[in-house]
Amino acid sequence: METEKKLLAAREAERRKIAREIHDGSAQSLAAILLRLDLMAAENLSNNPEEIRRELQQIKEIVQDCLNEMRQILFDLKPVRENISLLSVMEDFFADIKAKYGFIVEFKTKGIPQIYPVYMQTAIFRLVQEAVNNSRKHAGVSKVQIILSESKEQLEILIEDQGSGFDTNRAFINENRFGIAGMQERVDLLEGRMKIQSKPGAGTQILIEIPLKGRN
Ligand SMILES: Nc1ncnc2c1ncn2[C@@H]1O[C@H](COP(=O)(O)OP(=O)(O)O)[C@@H](O)[C@H]1O
Ligand SMILES: [Mg+2]
The missing domain is CATH 3.30.565.10 (Histidine kinase-like ATPase, C-terminal domain)
Known part of the structure; x- marks a missing residue:
């Protein structure tokens, strides 16, 4: 294969890898958050502050994971200095x-x-x-x-x-x-x-x- 084709193939492989990481990580976490928020909205929790606090705590943990995953991807993407x-x-x-x-x-x-x-x-x-x-x-x-x-x-x-x-x-x-x-x-x-x-x-x-x- 000529160099240009190889470069292109390497770039495509890299894109697939990043897409997979986002798909498996942050995108899944965000979907989980959405689901929990939907459930909260559907239930009537106005008389149950304890339940609300518990739900929010769990959502916070998922957000934290999501943020960590995002930072990991950004960290790996850091360009190599010349x-x-x-x-x-x-x-x-x-x-x-x-x-x-x-x-x-x-x-x-x-x-x-x-x-x-x-x-x-x-x-x-x-x-x-x-x-x-x-x-x-x-x-x-x-x-x-x-x-x-x-x-x-x-x-x-x-x-x-x-x-x-x-x-x-x-x-x-x-x-x-x-x-x-x-x-x-x-x-x-x-x-x-x-x-x-x-x-x-x-x-x-x-x-x-x-x-x-x-x-x-
Ligand atoms: N050093 C290693 N020790 C144990 N298992 C490994 C190692 N490197 C790779 N693997 C296995 O090979 C699989 C494929 O690795 P890779 O292609 O880098 O994909 P990913 O890291 O995204 O899972 C990993 O999911 C893991 O199961
Ligand atoms: Mg790997």
Whole structure:
């Protein structure tokens, strides 16, 4: 596929992912709030302040969840800054994740990654972001290890957690999940390779190789 088509495909995958997140999260919360308000309006609660207070408390909790989900989506959408090293972009993200969720990213580098063209920095960062978010959301662990190694020929990213693991065949065929599919699209765009090793109960290991020859 030519680059333009790949870019388009990656963008479409990203849009589907965001749409799915809004659909599963905030949109569902808002629908639940509406339903509760309808019920309240239908019942005659004027003589029951205790019931009104209880209902309002529950609605408040749903609004709070909704707000958290919204903030999560906005946080993930933050654009990758230009003209700064990939390292600092990642370190900022890891610090945010730690502050927000207490989730630890153990990060090591071999060789010093350079400043790549912005489309590459963005793609690489989004790959790492999705993998870290997946370990945080799905693996049931409190940390993930990342090793970034740069050589003349390629950039290698190894992301590993000791969590619940999953059936990779299933995850790939699930039409409603776009995170890993989006990672694959980005890797294709960079003409790289991605290998995911995971089994239920046995943790997850993702190896991404991105060729650098002729890029810098
Ligand atoms: N590190 C991981 N540990 C355990 N399960 C995972 C991990 N990464 C992905 N999964 C599983 O694969 C599914 C698909 O992941 P993904 O495509 O990123 O979609 P999403 O994160 O939106 O669910 C997840 O729903 C989860 O069940
Ligand atoms: Mg995901």
